[in-house]
Amino acid sequence: MSPLERYLIVAALLFGIGLAGALTRRNAILVLAGIELMLTAVNLNLIAFGRYGGHAAPAAGQVFVLFVIAVAAAETAVGLALIIALFRHRRTVQLDEADELRG
Amino acid sequence: MNGLASQLWLVPALPLLAAGVLACLPRGARRLAAGLAIGALAVSLVLSLAALAATWAAPGPEGFRAVVNFPWLVWGEHTLRLGWVLDPLAAAMLAMVSLVGLLIFIYSVGYMAGDENFTRFFCFLSLFAGAMLAVVMANSLVLLFIAWELVGLASYLLIGFWYQKPAAAAAAKKAFLTTRVGDLGLFAGMLWLYAATGTVVFYDGGRGCLESAAVSTLAGRTVTAGLTWSAVISLLVLLGAAGKSGQFPLHVWLPDAMEGPTPVSALIHAATMVAAGVFLVARMFPLFAAAPPGATGTPPALQAVAWLGAGTAVFAALIAVAQTDIKRILAYSTVSQLGYMFLGLGVGGVAVGMFHLLTHACFKALLFLGAGSVIHGCHGEQDIRRLGGLWRAQPITFATYAVGMMALAGVPLLFSGFWSKEEILHAALGWPVSRGPFWLGLTGALLTAFYMTRQMVLVFLGPYRGGAAAGAHAAARPHESPPVMTVPLVLLAVGAVVLGFFGTPAWPALQAYLDPAHAAHLAPDLRRLFSAEVLKLMALSTAVVLSGLALGWWLYGRRPVTDPAAPDALELVQPGLFRLLREKFRVDEFYAATVVRWHAGWAALGDLLDRWCWGGLVWLVQGLALGLAWVSRLVDELAVNGGFDAACARLVRAGRRVAGLSTGRLPSYLRGVAAGALALGLLLLWGGCR
Numbered sequence: 090m091s092p093l094e095r096y097l098i099v100a101a102l103l104f105g106i107g108l109a110g111a112l113t114r115r116n117a118i119l120v121l122a123g124i125e126l127m128l129t130a131v132n133l134n135l136i137a138f139g140r141y142g143g144h145a146a147p148a149a150g151q152v153f154v155l156f157v158i159a160v161a162a163a164e165t166a167v168g169l170a171l172i173i174a175l176f177r178h179r180r181t182v183q184l185d186e187a188d189e190l191r192g
Numbered sequence: 193m194n195g196l197a198s199q200l201w202l203v204p205a206l207p208l209l210a211a212g213v214l215a216c217l218p219r220g221a222r223r224l225a226a227g228l229a230i231g232a233l234a235v236s237l238v239l240s241l242a243a244l245a246a247t248w249a250a251p252g253p254e255g256f257r258a259v260v261n262f263p264w265l266v267w268g269e270h271t272l273r274l275g276w277v278l279d280p281l282a283a284a285m286l287a288m289v290s291l292v293g294l295l296i297f298i299y300s301v302g303y304m305a306g307d308e309n310f311t312r313f314f315c316f317l318s319l320f321a322g323a324m325l326a327v328v329m330a331n332s333l334v335l336l337f338i339a340w341e342l343v344g345l346a347s348y349l350l351i352g353f354w355y356q357k358p359a360a361a362a363a364a365k366k367a368f369l370t371t372r373v374g375d376l377g378l379f380a381g382m383l384w385l386y387a388a389t390g391t392v393v394f395y396d397g398g399r400g401c402l403e404s405a406a407v408s409t410l411a412g413r414t415v416t417a418g419l420t421w422s423a424v425i426s427l428l429v430l431l432g433a434a435g436k437s438g439q440f441p442l443h444v445w446l447p448d449a450m451e452g453p454t455p456v457s458a459l460i461h462a463a464t465m466v467a468a469g470v471f472l473v474a475r476m477f478p479l480f481a482a483a484p485p486g487a488t489g490t491p492p493a494l495q496a497v498a499w500l501g502a503g504t505a506v507f508a509a510l511i512a513v514a515q516t517d518i519k520r521i522l523a524y525s526t527v528s529q530l531g532y533m534f535l536g537l538g539v540g541g542v543a544v545g546m547f548h549l550l551t552h553a554c555f556k557a558l559l560f561l562g563a564g565s566v567i568h569g570c571h572g573e574q575d576i577r578r579l580g581g582l583w584r585a586q587p588i589t590f591a592t593y594a595v596g597m598m599a600l601a602g603v604p605l606l607f608s609g610f611w612s613k614e615e616i617l618h619a620a621l622g623w624p625v626s627r628g629p630f631w632l633g634l635t636g637a638l639l640t641a642f643y644m645t646r647q648m649v650l651v652f653l654g655p656y657r658g659g660a661a662a663g664a665h666a667a668a669r670p671h672e673s674p675p676v677m678t679v680p681l682v683l684l685a686v687g688a689v690v691l692g693f694f695g696t697p698a699w700p701a702l703q704a705y706l707d708p709a710h711a712a713h714l715a716p717d718l719r720r721l722f723s724a725e726v727l728k729l730m731a732l733s734t735a736v737v738l739s740g741l742a743l744g745w746w747l748y749g750r751r752p753v754t755d756p757a758a759p760d761a762l763e764l765v766q767p768g769l770f771r772l773l774r775e776k777f778r779v780d781e782f783y784a785a786t787v788v789r790w791h792a793g794w795a796a797l798g799d800l801l802d803r804w805c806w807g808g809l810v811w812l813v814q815g816l817a818l819g820l821a822w823v824s825r826l827v828d829e830l831a832v833n834g835g836f837d838a839a840c841a842r843l844v845r846a847g848r849r850v851a852g853l854s855t856g857r858l859p860s861y862l863r864g865v866a867a868g869a870l871a872l873g874l875l876l877l878w879g880g881c882r
Contacts, residue, residue, distance in 0.1 A: 112866055188856035189856055190856040
């Protein structure tokens with residue numbers, strides 16, 4: 090088993106845990122946390138491929154990751170702001186109770 | 193001179209403008225309203241006096257006449273022209289109307305002081321004054337007719353000024369409708385005149401309808417049995433004049449018109465507007481006097497004028513004898529005096545009739561304003577049986593009223609009414625057709641002296657009988673009116689005396705001024721006064737007037753009436769006759785039984801037709817329309833709506849099903865996204881393996 094495969098397996102596990110958390114949790118913060126886990130898994134993949142993938146420019150993976158982290162931070166900030174707005178509005182952060190946009 | 197004539201339109205325009213401004217003023221602007229109205233009329237008066245002076249100074253052989261005409265309506269080859277004329281007739285009337293009008297305006301400031309619609313009153317008064325001034329200076333029958341109707345409108349508005357009083361509203365309606373009957377005649381005459389001569393302009397440099405060319409054409413064509421076109425047109429015009437001037441049988445509106453405020457009675461229904469009929473006949477006199485070539489004797493139109501006037505003079509004087517309302521007596525007296533004017537026009541021509549018109553305007557305005565002062569001072573009491581003894585409380589009113597009464601009765605030598613009436617009687621005596629009008633005129637003079645004595649004695653002498661009446665303010669003593677009311681009285685009283693001296697047989701200045709035919713007598717000559725003919729007539733009429741006065745005194749003055757409920761002295765002598773007179777010869781009742789009932793019959797027939805005949809037709813059409821609409825509705829509801837509704841319902845169901853997919857729950861969406869991503873991943877894997 091090459092080091093790349095080990096990284097990929099860990100990343101896949103991490104993604105699976107994040108996906109499971111995002112899909113099963115009803116608390117909006119935990120869903121957000123799940124999404125963060127998934128992003129982390131993706132970052133891990135990027136780093137791993139950058140290190141072991143045999144590319145001409147090994148720094149490309151790290152640069153990508155830095156971008157993703159910055160974008161993820163911004164996305165989390167927006168998500169948290171939405172959650173706060175939701176809480177102010179409805180006094181709850183349970184996602185299954187926020188179903189006003191149903192058809 | 194021509195400059196003055198061309199600016200003459202200002203005379204009626206100013207009061208009309210004032211009326212327009214007043215109509216926009218708020219109710220509270222009382223001082224401004226009165227000031228504007230009086231100011232506008234005062235300027236008109238100045239212009240009128242200038243016009244009078246100009247025409248007085250320049251009497252030609254034909255008399256002074258300046259004309260301004262302008263096209264008004266142009267259609268096809270026809271042009272309808274309007275215009276105004278400045279001649280002695282117009283100038284004298286302008287001066288009289290604006291002078292008397294101005295005095296009455298000033299008087300109204302005092303009389304209407306307590307009325308909340310003060311501004312509206314002056315607006316109407318100004319409208320009237322402007323329209324009346326336009327009547328007298330019109331040089332076109334159409335313009336005259338327009339102003340004539342405006343005057344009628346103002347009269348209607350002012351009679352009904354206190355429209356809350358049902359009697360006033362009814363009187364206004366009656367006046368409007370009755371004069372309309374006469375105006376129909378005037379209108380027909382105007383159309384006929386236009387059809388016959390192609391013009392309605394009076395004086396137009398030889399082409400006017402009153403100038404010799406047109407008149408001789410009209411007089412030369414015969415309708416039937418000796419009646420020429422000019423005679424028929426004149427008679428139609430006379431009908432209009434009789435309506436406006438309250439001549440029998442169209443006199444019924446004038447006494448009722450006394451429901452209006454007293455200054456209105458004085459201005460419109462005594463001094464100026466009712467004289468418009470007389471003025472119209474005087475204005476169109478060439479047409480009335482037109483005789484077919486070769487014919488001798490008096491034209492039939494003039495005979496009609498004379499007989500109508502003489503008959504009305506006696507008829508109305510008889511009614512006046514038995515009335516009890518101070519203003520109604522004066523109203524019937526006005527009808528009677530207007531009859532005198534027509535008599536004067538018929539037998540003596542323009543100068544004779546117009547002389548009486550001018551003097552009458554002065555003393556009748558005085559009498560009405562005096563009556564207003566009495567009513568004002570006695571808190572609205574108008575019944576002469578409940579007045580009395582006012583000479584002590586209202587000395588100025590009493591003195592001026594006495595002057596007016598003596599002028600009206602024709603007390604010899606000093607008062608204007610004597611001279612003008614004398615002139616009429618003199619002309620009637622010399623009338624070649626009949627002596628009838630002369631004797632009728634004398635009878636009228638006797639009656640006039642009698643009823644005026646009766647009124648005078650009952651109102652001003654004896655004890656005051658108002659205190660006996662029930663009512664809260666009945667106990668209040670009568671009082672003299674404020675100076676703003678008494679000063680016009682004094683001025684008018686002076687006029688009622690002085691005006692007569694311009695028309696005595698010794699110095700007939702007014703006659704010479706108004707009628708160029710009299711111009712030869714312009715120089716004063718006392719000998720004419722003492723000619724046997726004149727002296728004999730003067731003695732006769734003096735005797736008649738004095739016997740009228742004496743009779744009145746004997747019946748009413750000898751024993752002062754103390755009880756308002758006591759029967760009239762004349763009633764004791766002749767109860768049946770008195771009742772007939774008190775009920776005004778039952779003309780109103782006669783009209784109610786004939787004309788009004790006839791109208792009501794037609795109206796009922798119309799109602800029946802409307803309800804059943806035309807109504808049935810309407811019902812039928814309505815039913816058809818309803819049936820059609822019902823069928824249409826059925827088709828609409830079942831076919832069109834049904835199909836559309838079904839399609840809509842299906843669309844809604846489909847939409848609802850699709851909407852069910854959108855649950856609004858975030859987790860379910862996430863699941864969808866995950867499933868989609870999984871499927872995409874599998875697809876890629878599968879694709880990569882191949």
